[in-house]
Amino acid sequence: MKEEELYLLITRYLSKQTSAEENEQLMDWMAADKKNGQVFEEVKRIWLGAQRIADPGSIHALSKLRSRIAAEDNTYVQAPPRHVQLYRLAAAAAILVVAIATWRIFYFRQSSHQVAYLKEATLSGQKKKITLADGTKVILGPESSLSYPASFDKDSRTVTVEGEAYFEVSKAPHLPFIVQTPVLTVQVLGTHFNINARDNQPLSSVALLEGAVKVKLKEKINEEYLLKPGQELSVDHNTHQVYQHALDSTAVLGWQNNVLKFKNEQFGSAANRIEKMYGVKIIFKDQAAANTRLYATFRDQSLSDVMEMICTSGVLAYHQEGDTIYVNLKNEKTK
Amino acid sequence: MTANHTDDLQLLARIKAGESRAFDQLFLKYYPNLLHFCRSLLPYPSDEGEDVVLEVFQQVWRHREKMDIHSSLSAFLYASVKHRVYDYRRKQHPVTNMPLEEIHDELVANRECPDQALTYKELSENLEKLIKLLPERMQLIFRMNREDQLTYQEIADLLEISINSVKTQMYRAIKFLKESYRFDNSAS
Numbered sequence: 001m002k003e004e005e006l007y008l009l010i011t012r013y014l015s016k017q018t019s020a021e022e023n024e025q026l027m028d029w030m031a032a033d034k035k036n037g038q039v040f041e042e043v044k045r046i047w048l049g050a051q052r053i054a055d056p057g058s059i060h061a062l063s064k065l066r067s068r069i070a071a072e073d074n075t076y077v078q079a080p081p082r083h084v085q086l087y088r089l090a091a092a093a094a095i096l097v098v099a100i101a102t103w104r105i106f107y108f109r110q111s112s113h114q115v116a117y118l119k120e121a122t123l124s125g126q127k128k129k130i131t132l133a134d135g136t137k138v139i140l141g142p143e144s145s146l147s148y149p150a151s152f153d154k155d156s157r158t159v160t161v162e163g164e165a166y167f168e169v170s171k172a173p174h175l176p177f178i179v180q181t182p183v184l185t186v187q188v189l190g191t192h193f194n195i196n197a198r199d200n201q202p203l204s205s206v207a208l209l210e211g212a213v214k215v216k217l218k219e220k221i222n223e224e225y226l227l228k229p230g231q232e233l234s235v236d237h238n239t240h241q242v243y244q245h246a247l248d249s250t251a252v253l254g255w256q257n258n259v260l261k262f263k264n265e266q267f268g269s270a271a272n273r274i275e276k277m278y279g280v281k282i283i284f285k286d287q288a289a290a291n292t293r294l295y296a297t298f299r300d301q302s303l304s305d306v307m308e309m310i311c312t313s314g315v316l317a318y319h320q321e322g323d324t325i326y327v328n329l330k331n332e333k334t335k
Numbered sequence: 336m337t338a339n340h341t342d343d344l345q346l347l348a349r350i351k352a353g354e355s356r357a358f359d360q361l362f363l364k365y366y367p368n369l370l371h372f373c374r375s376l377l378p379y380p381s382d383e384g385e386d387v388v389l390e391v392f393q394q395v396w397r398h399r400e401k402m403d404i405h406s407s408l409s410a411f412l413y414a415s416v417k418h419r420v421y422d423y424r425r426k427q428h429p430v431t432n433m434p435l436e437e438i439h440d441e442l443v444a445n446r447e448c449p450d451q452a453l454t455y456k457e458l459s460e461n462l463e464k465l466i467k468l469l470p471e472r473m474q475l476i477f478r479m480n481r482e483d484q485l486t487y488q489e490i491a492d493l494l495e496i497s498i499n500s501v502k503t504q505m506y507r508a509i510k511f512l513k514e515s516y517r518f519d520n521s522a523s
Contacts, residue, residue: 007510007513015480049461057367061388061389064385065362
């Protein structure tokens with residue numbers, strides 16, 4: 001990508017004027033090289049820093065405008081003082097309500113040492129969008145669950161995830177946001193990231209798109225890993241070996257938009273994602289079929305399209321019985 | 336839909352309900368850049384630009400109940416200014432001073448989410464100095480895109496130039512700011 005194209009892409013992304021495809025292009029570029037993330041941060045800094053500045057000339061011009069309007073519309077100038085009062089009153093009421101609410105929760109917690117936790121869970125083929133009390137947005141992937149307090153306490157924001165979830169954490173520097181999974185503890189410093197942590201899979205992973213996160217293993221509490229944008233960290237559940245690598249935005253985030261991406265992956269391990277997305281069960285009749293390597297991207301395609309494509313390219317055959325799909329090597333079937 | 340558009344739609348709804356405070360906020364938000372834009376359209380340097388922009392806002396207030404914006408509010412304001420420049424008549428009104436600082440403070444506080452406003456405040460002041468160094472035309476295009484969230488196409492139409500020259504100007508502005516800012520930082 002040319003520098004010009006790139007700078008414009010980054011700034012349009014920050015102004016939310018890009019398409020999903022352009023976002024993907026940007027994420028792939030960022031993942032391609034460490035230096036790219038740095039360029040992104042530099043452009044981001046000047047873009048977000050360039051803000052409208054108070055201009056004394058405007059205040060003067062506004063007073064002119066007010067008197068002009070007042071000459072033809074007498075509701076205009078009288079209005080502001082009344083509004084100011086109402087506004088102040090409303091603000092006071094809100095503080096009061098908040099104050100009472102916090103005191104009650106505090107009181108309740110002190111007496112019983114319990115916080116009300118809410119739990120959201122999805123079935124296979126389902127996704128859920130959840131907005132937490134602090135404005136943090138979570139997209140919960142299929143067959144996953146999220147536990148979170150109905151309201152966060154004063155010191156931290158802690159939630160628990162099993163399965164896959166994408167987070168856009170609302171910024172509050174004084175309140176660390178912490179995600180617990182069975183294997184990992186992820187401390188967030190205001191950011192967008194994806195977590196994949198399933199007990200029945202060999203790996204747990206955290207992928208970071210923007211901001212920074214700190215990851216700790218529950219088994220090795222002293223080791224900390226700091227992730228940078230465009231990086232992904234995976235932990236092997238058995239060996240507790242940690243891998244850090246560049247993230248592939250589609251492979252990591254595809255599930256949100258019904259995108260499946262397989263990069264030279266064995267069908268056996270990829271099947272899990274197909275099962276989740278379409279709510280089916282895949283059974284391999286022979287190991288050779290499970291070992292077939294896949295290299296493909298599917299966007300919003302039907303299950304039969306996906307299976308047809310995989311089987312045609314991989315010399316495989318499949319048939320479906322209800323929610324179960326059986327896959328085998330083609331020549332074996334013809335025997 | 337960008338955050339700026341959503342903010343503007345909320346402002347517009349309050350203005351339609353007759354809330355003059357919301358109207359003041361809208362004015363303070365867009366006035367400097369509209370004035371800049373307006374002056375660029377006038378064939379000679381003059382104070383008429385201010386009158387043109389004030390008249391546009393006066394019209395907005397007068398017709399607030401009938402206002403129905405399909406594109407973005409910022410694009411609508413720019414287009415109105417452009418239209419009016421060609422259709423300009425001078426008016427005179429007495430001037431009185433109202434206490435306005437308060438509204439201005441509120442506008443500044445609402446501008447971005449609070450912690451972002453805090454993080455970028457100092458940076459913002461330094462950058463503003465650099466933005467002022469950009470050539471007049473480039474500065475206008477940069478502010479139309481960055482602050483008022485107009486698309487390249489909208490800017491090209493308003494200034495009657497090609498979309499490619501809008502892009503080139505934007506690229507040069509970003510490059511200049513990025514490089515000068517880095518230079519400033521390493522120097523201090």
